[in-house]
Amino acid sequence: MSGLGGWVGRRLRRVFRIARRRSAELDSRRDEQDERRGSRSERLSGNARRDAEHIRRLLGEPPELVIRPIDGAESQAILVYIDGLVDQNQVAEHIIAPLTREPSAKAREPFPAQQSRLETLDGAASALLLGHCVLLRDREGATAYDVRNWAKRAVEQVQTEPTEVGPREGFTEDLATNLALVRRRLRTHRFRSEQFVLGEQTRTQVRLLYLAGIARNELVAEVRHRLRSVDIDGVLGINHVDELTSDNPLSPFPSTVTTERPDRVASMMLEGNVAILVDGSPLALVMPGTFSALLQSSDDFHQRFFYASFTRMVRWISVAVGLMAPSIYVSLISYHHELVPTRLLFTIAASREGIPFPPIIEAVLMEMAFEVLREAGLRMPRQFGQALSIVGVLVIGESAVRAGLVSPLMIVVVGMTAIATFAIPATPLANAIRLLRFPMMALAGVLGLFGVFFGFMLVVGLLVSSRSYGVPYLTPVIPVWFKGLQDATFRGPVWWHQMRPWYTARPGQLRRQPPGQKPQPKGPRPGERP
Amino acid sequence: MRLRIMAVAGLAALAIVAGGCWDHSPIEETAFVMMLGVDLDPADPDQWVVTQMIALPAHLSAQASGSGVGPSSGTPFYLISSRAASLQLALSAIGRQVPRQTRLDHMRVIVVGEEVARSGAGPVFAWALRHPQVRPGTVVVVSEGPAQQFMDSQPVLDPLPGSAVIGIIRHVQRIDVAYQAHVYQLVQWVLSPRRDAAAPLVRRINPLTARVPAGFEQQPAAGQPPSAPGETLPNEIEIIGMAVFNGDRLVGAVQGPDARGVSWIRGGSQGFISVPYPADPDRTVTVSILHTRSSLDAEPGDDSLRLVIRVEGEGSIYEAGALTPLSDDPYWPQLEQAVADAIAQEIRRTVSRLQQLRADIFGFAEHLYRRSPDAWRRVADRWDDLYAQAEVEVDVRMRLSRTGLAR
DSSP: OHHHHHHHHHHHHHHHHHHHHHHHHHHHHHHHHHHHHHHHTOBOOSOHHHHHHHHHHHTTOOTTEEEEEEOOSSSOEEEEEETTTBOHHHIIIIIIHHHHHOSSGGGOOOOOSOEEEEOBHHHHHHHHHTTEEEEEETTTEEEEEEOBOOOOOOOOBOSSSOOSSSOOBOOOSOHHHHHHHHHTTOOSTTEEEEEEEEOTTTOEEEEEEEETTTBOHHHHHHHHHHHHTOOOSOOOSHHHHHHHHOSOTTOSSOSSEEESOHHHHHHHHHTTOEEEEETTOSOEEEESOOHHHHTOOGGGGTSOHHHHHHHHHHHHHHHHHHHHHHHHHHHHHHTOGGGSOHHHHHHHHHHHTTOSSOHHHHHHHHHHHHHHHHHHHHHSOGGGHHHHHHHIIIIIIIIHHHTTSSOHHHHHHHHHHHHHHHTOSOHHHHHHHHHHHHHHHHHHHHHTHHHHHHHHHHHHHHHHHOEETTEETTTTTTTTOHHHHTTTTSOOOGGGOOBOOTTTBOGGGOBOSOSOOSOOOOSOOTTSOO | OHHHHHHHHHHHHHHHHHHHHHTOOOGGGEEEEEEEEEEEOSSOTTSEEEEEEEEOHHHHSGGGGTTTTOSOSSOSEEEEEEEESSHHHHHHHGGGTOSSEEEOTTOOEEEEOHHHHHHOOHHHHHHHHHOTTSOTTOEEEEESSOHHHHHTOOOSSSSSHHHHHHHHHHHHHHHSSOOOOBHHHHHHHHHOTTOOOEEEEEEEEOHHHHHSOTTOOOOOOTTSOOOOTTSSOOOEEEEEEEEEEETTEEEEEEEGGGGGGHHHHHSOOOOEEEEEETTEEEEEEEEEEEEEEEEEEEEEOSSOEEEEEEEEEEEEEEEOSSSSOOTTOTTHHHHHHHHHHHHHHHHHHHHHHHHHHTOOTTOHHHHHHHHOHHHHHHHGGGHHHHHHHOEEEEEEEEEEEEOSOOO
């Protein structure tokens, strides 16, 4: 025992030593890169022709780089842009035309929407890559004009978070469009958007959005700090940012709200939450994300509160069903018959008559079959959808029961569980629950109900101990906050929502609306004498 | 060091996992006993004969007939019996014949054979209370004749005789002759010096031959030999009254007309009662009792005892024997009195039968004790004699609130 332990210990120490050496090497290499980056940020010379040549070489002499000299009387001017990233019409109309057609040289200035002075070679290159066109002029220096227009998708219906009556437009891959979608809903001078560029190679634009004076300062500072600490080569989507800034990197539960609905971002920002938009991703990241926020849907606020409260409770129930239904079923029929009402027990027993697998194997098989079906449905080309559903329903459902491989009741339980997970509005949360179902089933198969509750306690322990940006994950349930419960377990009427959550909003800005707004008849009713 | 601690912790965690498997009993490897009959071997009264009714789920559920051939043929259970010198030995001896593990978790009824009850049913109750799989709420009934024979019946409406028995008891205890007795109640009553035990008395019955009046017997179909009476045992079951114990021994029963008073005395009755119409004795008025409340007491004198039974209730007329409206009937108070008298009559009859048996199944002594422990202590050792000789005072007040004629 001690020999084995010592041997493993020595091995591990050696592995760590090697790892430490490797990380030192990496550090030195990073320093080299930094140096090279420094050399790239050399200043533009002021000589248009030479600068254009430098830029061309820096970008690797791509054929789509357009370098177009513009004849002027006084000075040499060269227009540089990347074909495909800019709007040809704008270039022709707003930049080339004024520069060439204007009779007086004084008035020869382009007039696009946005322009900025460039000082360094590096800046010029990134401006080009962003879809600006760069005008290099002798002695006058370089200017970048924003004429970007690349292929992008129009604003379309939300795909992953459909609602019954709420607004339907969803984010696209274009940051400017997404920003406009949010801004259009929050027309306030408090709206702040801070720019970050993440990813050494992708240079992805990331925006941090919040309402100044409403969002808690510490929260904004913390998000800012975490965004600054991101240092990878490529940010291709929201998940890169999420995984690099998450509070509980090893927890299966998401600690931020991801949404593709601008109205949801706006409503959460009103409560003091902070949002992150990443260029190229049709999703926004909203933090802090608590468990109850993940169970909210946009529909909750677009429907009358009784119904909204009801659907919200349905969602809490589906979390429980999705997590535990198969495991409770397995443990009941293999350990605790006495808990099942007699007639139900006989129905179950009759359906299990002649099934070759023990319940736990049966349950895992069916759950796996369902997961495979789901994954296949997601991955395969749309045209085959019908074929899949036929095979799924007939082969997995009908034929497996007919052949006596699985009991019909197991199909019912698995089906119910599957549907329950689809009732959870936040896909990452639904995925976490889907994932935890399997260890729960294993515990049920081995320990019965004791195992189910053991697993449930582990899950609850995990939830209780996690935080999202300093906010306990189960707030307002644990620690309990009664004012907030009215927006977590059920949705109170709008005139109840007088407070912003204390964990997102600034202490001085907790009051959201004045009290006493419940509509009540004032004065005499029509036809009544005063 | 940390590694070793973790290894030990891991092994300890595995031990928990091993513990779970001990309780593992998959549903398909289990046989569920629905009903248990206890008899004495007629040849050797020292031997217990235990009959177990094991459910066959495949015959029970609708799913077995799912392929569309209609209800499955064959009984949904089978009976299996074994004998041994003790109850538990007899019970476990069945393991030699049944390929699955039998479990008593879902057993709902214990049938005590008449012979067992007469020679003392205490061991049965004690066993049932001790056995971890038997629920204390299991219903106990006493069968007329051997339990085994009773269990072989096949009630049509409820294919499981166990649930059929319980269903009938529930129904019957609302209207007349019997009330439920659970294992834990019976044990309490047997042990209590102030109350005697009683359990529903059951028997098999053939609803047609038993009830059809003379002259209405079914003619045998042409070509078929007429079936001799008594050739097959009747299939249905019936509750006929209460089996009355003294201590743990069966001493007799209140049944038939004697048992009609049982539910009046217990209170909460929703039965029916018929009385002749005061103005016209040829007409019969039947009253449905909506609810009753009863209170019992015993008043000991110097060398005598008075049992006091007060019943209050409300009823509604279901059958008046004529179409005339009764709402402004001048005989209304007399009718109410007639109903009360009829109920009092039935109560007296039941109590006098119980006095004959010297069994205090309604716990008059218990009521006395609760009211005045000292008074009870003074009569405690003479109680049985005093009870048998006691004078019975019955006070029934009935109100008829509805004439039953809505149109």
